[in-house]
Amino acid sequence: MAWHSPDGWLTQGLAPHVSTITITFIITLALPIFVHWYLYRSRAATVTPKFLVLGPSGAGKTALITTLERGAPTATHTSLTPLTIAAPLPATHTPSSARYRSTNDAALRLVPILFTDTPGHGKLRHLALGLITPAPPTPPPTGLIFVVDAAALSSEADNAGLRDAAEYLHDVLLALQRAYERAKSSVAREIPLVVVAGKLDLFTALPAGVVRSLLEAEIGRVRETKARGIVGVGKGGDGLGGEEVVEEGALGGRAEGKFEFGVMEEWGIKVSVVGGNVRGEGPGVTGLWDWVAGQI
Ligand SMILES: Nc1nc2c(ncn2[C@@H]2O[C@H](COP(=O)(O)OP(=O)(O)OP(=O)(O)O)[C@@H](O)[C@H]2O)c(=O)[nH]1
Ligand SMILES: [Mg+2]
Incomplete structure (x- = not known):
């Protein structure tokens, strides 16, 4: 039919x-x-978003995560081990993945965000660096929060606070760059990093923009110093060109010249800088929450 x-x-x-x-x-x-x-x-x-909090000792990492958790800092001591806390996103912020949902959607508020505080002491930094690129199957963190004390940095020559913060940040960025290069292109994942210029309530604290340029300049110097060390070793060694080793392994692909956070995007690392404080008068932690909401 x-x-x-x-x-x-x-x-x-x-x-x-x-x-x-x-x-x-x-x-x-x-x-x-x-x-x-x-x-x-x-x-x-989707997995629970997890952020790793790093930075030099005394920068205010523990004070910051207790503020994210409870709204106010508690008395802190030098941290000796990593510590993870869970905090929900405040109602004033919306995760970027849910920007088209109704603000009344209850599911929005149920997802806790994990923050892992790490010790900043020089001898305990391997604990934090190990958590940046964990062995599979542990997933890498959603993003990194690098806290610096904006009142301990200054442009004066030989500023120990600036040098220490820049050295640590250099090592963190280099670890991320290496992990990105090691991963096959299909699994290489972008990772956001925010530098929190903390303690902005203090009179001597520098604004976030200045903290950014000071760190960039100092990381450039750290990179050169480290490169010179490698060149020295290479020349005295087995005849391998020290110069070549440097060009490949240095942060941002080259050992000399000006360093800018922007070049790290080539390795999937997106660096932002926000200001904040947990005591006294100032912008508080709103800027950090804005950034966190943009990553989840
Ligand atoms: N004025 C002011 N002080 C702060 C602020 N944040 C932290 N502090 C103080 O800075 C000191 C160090 O803070 P911690 O949170 O213990 O520092 P940390 O980064 O955890 O240090 P480690 O555990 O040694 O790595 C504490 O006395 C805090 O009270 C801030 O925003 N403003
Ligand atoms: Mg601490």
Whole structure:
């Protein structure tokens, strides 16, 4: 029987039969429910966002994460081991992945965010560096928060606070760069890093923009010093060109010249700088929450 004959399936399908109307009705109702169920099921599979907090000793990392958790800092001691806390995103911020959802959607507020505080003492930094690029199957952190004491940095020559912060940040960025190079291009993942210029309530604290340029300049100097060390070793060694080793392994791909955070984007590292404080008067931790919301 041809499809266009009066008894053909197409004619029957378009005729006002009860069965045709029922089937159409069921499909119309079920399809949106099915699409909703499918989309939400795949959404639930995402992992809990996890941020790693790093920085020199005394920068205010522990004070910062206790503020994120409870709204106010507690008395702190020099940290000796990493410590993870969970804090929900404040109601004033919306995760970038949920910007099209209704603000009344209860699911938005249920996801806690994990922050792992690490010790900043020079001898304990390997603990933090190990957490940046964990061995599989542990997933790498969603992003890194590097805290510096904006009142301990200054542009004066031989500023120990600046040197220490720049050396640590150099090592962190280099670890990320190496991990990116090691990973096969298909799994290499972008990682955001925010430098928090903390303690902005203090009179001597430098604003975030100045902290950014001071750190960039000092990291450039750290990079040169380290490169010179490697060249020295290379020349005295087995005749391998020290120069070549440096060009490949140095932060940002070259050992000399001006360093800028922007060059790290080539290795999937996106650096931002925000100001903040947990005591006294100042911008507080809003800038940091804005950044965190933009990453999840
Ligand atoms: N005025 C002021 N003081 C702060 C602020 N944040 C932290 N501090 C103080 O800085 C000191 C060091 O803070 P911690 O949070 O213990 O420093 P940390 O980075 O955890 O140091 P380590 O555990 O040694 O790595 C504490 O006395 C804090 O009270 C701030 O925003 N303003
Ligand atoms: Mg601490």
